[in-house]
Amino acid sequence: MVDWFPLWLSLRVAAISTVLALALGLWVAWLLANHSFRWKELVDAAVTLPLVLPPTVLGYYLLVLFGRSSPLGKIYEWIVGHPLVFTWQAAVVAALFHATPLLIKSARAAFENLDQSYERAARNLGASEWRLFWRVVVPLTRRSILAASALAFARALGDFGITLMIAGNIPGRTQTVALAIYDAVESGKGNVALTLVLVISVVAVAILTVANRFATNPFGPRQSPI
Amino acid sequence: MIYARIRKRFPPGPDSAGFALDVEFKAGPVITVLFGPSGSGKTLTLDSIAGFTTPDEGRIMLDDDILFDGAARVNRPPRERRCGYVFQNYALFPHMTLRQNMEFAVGVRPRLVRHRLVKDMLDRFHLGDLGGRRPHELSGGQKQRCSIARSLITSPKALLLDEPARGLDPTLRGELYGVLREVRRDYRIPILLVTHDLEEALELGDEMVVIREGRLVQRGPSRDIVEQPANVEVARLLGLYNVFQVEIRALDPGRNSSRLRYRDYDLVGRYIPGHLIGDRVWIRVRPDELIALPKNGALGQNQVPASLAHVIDRPTGVRLEFANEIAVEMTRPAFDKHERPKEWVVQFPPESLRVV
Numbered sequence: 001m002v003d004w005f006p007l008w009l010s011l012r013v014a015a016i017s018t019v020l021a022l023a024l025g026l027w028v029a030w031l032l033a034n035h036s037f038r039w040k041e042l043v044d045a046a047v048t049l050p051l052v053l054p055p056t057v058l059g060y061y062l063l064v065l066f067g068r069s070s071p072l073g074k075i076y077e078w079i080v081g082h083p084l085v086f087t088w089q090a091a092v093v094a095a096l097f098h099a100t101p102l103l104i105k106s107a108r109a110a111f112e113n114l115d116q117s118y119e120r121a122a123r124n125l126g127a128s129e130w131r132l133f134w135r136v137v138v139p140l141t142r143r144s145i146l147a148a149s150a151l152a153f154a155r156a157l158g159d160f161g162i163t164l165m166i167a168g169n170i171p172g173r174t175q176t177v178a179l180a181i182y183d184a185v186e187s188g189k190g191n192v193a194l195t196l197v198l199v200i201s202v203v204a205v206a207i208l209t210v211a212n213r214f215a216t217n218p219f220g221p222r223q224s225p226i
Numbered sequence: 227m228i229y230a231r232i233r234k235r236f237p238p239g240p241d242s243a244g245f246a247l248d249v250e251f252k253a254g255p256v257i258t259v260l261f262g263p264s265g266s267g268k269t270l271t272l273d274s275i276a277g278f279t280t281p282d283e284g285r286i287m288l289d290d291d292i293l294f295d296g297a298a299r300v301n302r303p304p305r306e307r308r309c310g311y312v313f314q315n316y317a318l319f320p321h322m323t324l325r326q327n328m329e330f331a332v333g334v335r336p337r338l339v340r341h342r343l344v345k346d347m348l349d350r351f352h353l354g355d356l357g358g359r360r361p362h363e364l365s366g367g368q369k370q371r372c373s374i375a376r377s378l379i380t381s382p383k384a385l386l387l388d389e390p391a392r393g394l395d396p397t398l399r400g401e402l403y404g405v406l407r408e409v410r411r412d413y414r415i416p417i418l419l420v421t422h423d424l425e426e427a428l429e430l431g432d433e434m435v436v437i438r439e440g441r442l443v444q445r446g447p448s449r450d451i452v453e454q455p456a457n458v459e460v461a462r463l464l465g466l467y468n469v470f471q472v473e474i475r476a477l478d479p480g481r482n483s484s485r486l487r488y489r490d491y492d493l494v495g496r497y498i499p500g501h502l503i504g505d506r507v508w509i510r511v512r513p514d515e516l517i518a519l520p521k522n523g524a525l526g527q528n529q530v531p532a533s534l535a536h537v538i539d540r541p542t543g544v545r546l547e548f549a550n551e552i553a554v555e556m557t558r559p560a561f562d563k564h565e566r567p568k569e570w571v572v573q574f575p576p577e578s579l580r581v582v
Contacts, residue, residue: 121317124305124311
């Protein structure tokens with residue numbers, strides 16, 4: 001009998017981390033796309049790093065950063081009441097490290113592709129940056145942002161290494177689909193592994209289809225309705 | 227009143243020549259045209275005033291407000307500059323209706339005030355019935371009007387327009403010119419308009435600022451600039467004249483005449499004050515003041531032989547372009563009287579020869 005808990009946990013972790021990635025990533029993408037500041041390329045590199053580093057390296061960093069003896073870990077424990085590591089919240093943090101860079105990259109590209117005159121017009125009409133962002137930029141790039149979110153969600157769904165390092169592989173608590181599949185294969189439960197693999201593949205294909213449908217931005221420069 | 231002194235340098239890149247903008251001018255509450263060829267720095271000037279680009283040095287003032295001062299490190303953000311800017315592509319927000327576009331510009335005001343302002347402005351620009359439409363459902367002229375209305379609803383202290391007539395057909399152009407004249411009459415703010423179209427510059431511009439390769443070459447009332455280009459550059463830029471160089475061979479103030487050497491031919495013109503015999507001066511001649519005749523025997527006085535290169539039909543007649551870069555314009559009936567030989571003579575009436 002297949003235990004569906006890992007699937008629900010994965011979906012929940014991916015959803016929460018996508019929302020957090022949006023909150024974190026959109027304004028970073030906006031800064032990178034719109035403002036030139038001194039450490040811009042460094043920030044860009046730092047943002048891209050999680051995409052290229054081995055997951056175990058990231059996991060190690062996070063263990064050091066959020067371990068029970070680290071300052072951040074202590075602050076978290078003091079606020080929330082229990083340590084971060086080896087909880088499902090740690091899996092969210094792990095997924096976040098996959099989702100955010102992807103989101104920032106795509107959102108930055110979308111913002112940079114947006115016809116500059118809309119932003120100029122909004123500023124010229126006296127709009128604050130906040131108003132410009134929410135009333136003009138986000139609506140005009142919403143399809144790209146949705147596509148990016150879908151990709152980030154799919155990516156968050158699939159993390160294995162970082163989750164293993166900081167959330168562990170505790171069945172019924174922190175075991176996500178990717179980990180459950182590994183466990184099932186290890187312990188010879190072939191049909192459990194197959195079921196989970198098929199389910200996760202279907203989910204991924206569905207998400208990518210949705211992402212592709214959104215990826216064509218009707219207000220992008222190519223089809224700008226002038 | 228706009229005052230602008232702008233300097234900005236772009237160092238040469240791997241695949242671009244360097245460019246330096248260095249202009250200074252004032253613009254009062256009339257229509258001032260920034261005229262010049264493409265790539266001369268007109269739009270850059272406009273963008274500097276609106277705050278979309280930052281000059282290297284200089285000072286930009288609007289009435290008593292300092293918008294930019296390089297030395298004092300003042301650089302106000304675009305949203306505080308109160309310069310309405312009408313974009314070439316109108317930049318109406320495509321996801322909003324016209325009314326929402328206007329309301330966005332009004333900003334935070336009580337609901338009723340906002341509604342009244344928007345309604346008045348839409349009515350004024352004959353857009354009253356179109357408030358619920360999206361920009362892509364409008365014609366070019368309607369978008370143009372909406373774009374101007376959206377700028378004016380913020381009560382700007384100046385209105386900047388970047389090639390507003392580009393892409394409009396002649397009827398819509400006429401309509402736009404009408405709108406801009408009304409704006410000039412009703413708002414009494416400086417209107418700064420970028421164009422490379424001389425007809426537009428003349429039709430709309432009370433004042434004209436001629437820019438070429440980043441430098442200001444002449445400014446003044448539009449009529450004066452056309453009648454009296456300050457130098458060869460401007461005369462050429464206007465594209466209205468035949469411009470060529472002659473050497474002064476003789477000057478006779480008593481008979482108000484001069485003898486000028488053009489290539490291998492002598493031309494008799496009016497007396498030229500302020501020059502000496504032997505000086506080389508630039509002459510400008512309007513193409514419609516010249517007379518072209520098929521070549522027939524010996525040359526008369528002030529006649530120069532020329533080979534016909536092109537005949538171009540114009541709304542007002544025909545333009546004959548000769549191999550020696552002289553152009554002559556005449557009416558269609560006058561042209562049709564003649565045979566069409568290759569060799570012609572061009573006659574320069576003495577009063578047509580004006581020194582630049």
